[in-house]
Amino acid sequence: MFAAVEQRDKVSLRGKPVVVGGVAGRGVVATASYEARAFGVHSAMPMARARRLAPLNTAFLSPRFAAYKRTSEVVMRLLSEVSPLVEQVSIDEAYVDLAVTGNDLSVPGVIELARRLKAEIAVVTGGVTGSIGAASSKLLAKIGSDLNKPDGLTVIPPGEELAFLHPLPVSRLGGVGPATEQRLHRSGVRSVGDLAGVSLDLLVDWFGTAHGTGLFRLARAQDDRPVVSDREAKSVSAEETFEVDVTDPVRLKRELDLLAARVVGRLRSGGLAGRTVNIKVRHGDFTTVTRAVTRDHPTDDGRLVAQLARRLLAEVDTSGGIRLLGVGVSTLADFAQDDLFTAARAEQQGDLFTAARAADVEGFAPDAELVTEPPETGADSPAPVVESPPGPAEVTGPAVVAGPAVVAGPVVWRPGQDVRHEELGAGWVQGSGLGRVTVRFEGPRRPSGPVRTFAVDDPGLRPADPPDWTVP
DNA sequence: TCTGGGGTCCTAGGACCC
DNA sequence: TCTGGGGTCCTAGGACCC
Known part of the structure; x- marks a missing residue:
């Protein structure tokens, strides 16, 4: 389809071989026009090889998504x-x-x-x-x-399903890739008809329950999967293969930040937030590892995602240089829904503060002391930043202390409500000096009720992870 | 020849809970 | 002293799709 669009838009490309994909060093072919396929060029082929196979008049194009x-x-x-x-x-x-x-x-x-x-x-x-x-x-x-x-x-x-299906090679079935095909060939199974002759037990033995029963059914044209519109995204990710393997840790951190920002940008434009942050590292020898961490509450804060990603990267040996770096966010929720969950759960646990914050209950804290202007409501308003004075830190608003920092002292919500540390969900704590705290309100749902105040009593805040503590 | 980027789904093992 | 059964959540890795 990519090649067809290119040939449509540029008359000079019609009838000529066109290859669309990563044009640079480590790129692969996304699509080849039928003229290029005649020379053996196909999708997923390394571009370097495609250049060798294709004739001189071939157009090599970057995708125009x-x-x-x-x-x-x-x-x-x-x-x-x-x-x-x-x-x-x-x-x-x-x-x-x-x-x-x-x-x-x-x-x-x-x-x-x-x-x-x-x-x-x-x-x-x-x-x-x-x-x-x-x-x-x-x-x-x-x-x-x-x-x-x-x-x-x-x-x-x-009525003609089986007659159509059985002569086809097994690789025509959706879900039969190279690994499955190889395993089937090893047992002499080449056509879908052959596959229909294999017992369910054997297929489950070879491929596990889900895949095995799936193949068993497909070989008999038994497929009642419904057509489903509007499927919800389960994860959002961004990754990059470097032109040359990267060793420099400073560069890696920068790349990680950029990837995190890209992911968060797409997350936000979809009104989403996620609880799990994943990273992916591919080494020079193509071995690939992933690391993940799951939080209690969904976030769409780029700095938090970046910081968690950096912590995960620190667990991986990158000294030999890495070929690819990726960042992803999964276990998605949209904020409003999550707030209701948080509220319900908090209420169950008797944590009225979190419950009120999550549900945006107005007038929950009649005695609350107002220390700043209430933050604006609405997804597009910039996140307000409240900076506390030095000394025993004071944190403002229904957003609460959390993030990579750990609150060392007891946190007291002024009207006398005790708040347990683990339940301090959303919000971002930032600071460089002892007892100096900055809280950023996080997420599209700004508090709409009166701003409430609680204090972080002695001895202020302490970083959870010293190297990450100094936030630029 | 030297292997992209964005996804989905599944499995296995371990932790934890009742 | 010898050790269940079921369920959920999380992590890591792999197969697959376009």
Whole structure:
């Protein structure tokens, strides 16, 4: 699809080999036009190899994701007119459930619909073609759409599923990659028909419960997976492969900060926050390790994510240089929902302070002392920063002391409510001198009630991890 | 030839709880 | 003295997809 968009947008590329992907040293091919595929170039191939295989007139292009996204969107809009139930799988693939609307589901009817759709796709995209597979399940629709690309139309009529499926090589099945294929070949299983002759016990033995039963069913064309629209994201991540392996710890920290900022930016634009921070490190020899840490509360604070990521990186030996660095956030929640959870849990534990903060209960603290202007409400308001005077630290507002710092002394909420340290959830503590504390309100939900005050009694704050304590 | 970037799902083992 | 059974959560790694 990337190559098709490039050829659409640049007349001189039509009919010529086009390779889209990482053009620099360690890049790989994302897509090759059919002219380039004729020379053996294909997706996931190292670009260096593609350059050797492809002829001199080949265009090597960096991806223009914005252009592909625009093209994708007009097609997806078209699909949503066919049926309200559309599951977008990637930028260039989607399942459409034709059975939820009053479509004519006879074979001639479906062929007619598909032909019309293909014509419309070509029109709205300005000449990019699409392939369609129509069948009684996702499995077969997908396999059908892969046939006769890039302008194919395959309909598998009801009742002919097995006749269609069984002669195909096992690698055609979704979920059968190189590892599974190899294992099957080792036992002489090459076609889907062969696979249908293997017992469930044996498949579970080879591949585990989930994968084994999945293969058993797919080989029999048993697939009742529904078409699901609007699936929620489970993780957000960013990673980078360096041109040359990086050893310099200062550079690594900087890269980690940049990656964390990218992740958090996307997190926030989706209104999300996460409880788990992950890092990924790939060494020069391609061995890859991951490290993760899970907090009690979701965050979308870039500095906190970066700081946790740095702590995780410190657990990994990078002295030999690393090839790739990645940062991710998972166990996602959107803030409002999480606040309700926090509130419910805190209330259960009798922690009324956290409960009130989480639920934004107004008038909860009638006696609260007002020390600063109440922070603004709303997702777009900048996070207010409250800096306490030196001495016994005073922390302001319903945001509470937490983050990488540990509160050493007892924390007292003025009206006499005791707050346990573990329950001090959101907020960010920052400071350089003893007893000097800065609290930043965190997250899109700013407190809307009166600002409440509590004090951090003697001896102020103490860093949890000295090297991280000095925040720039 | 020398291996991207963004994701999803599964498994196994350990900690912890009742 | 000898050691359960079930469940949840977390981490690390791997397979797979586009």
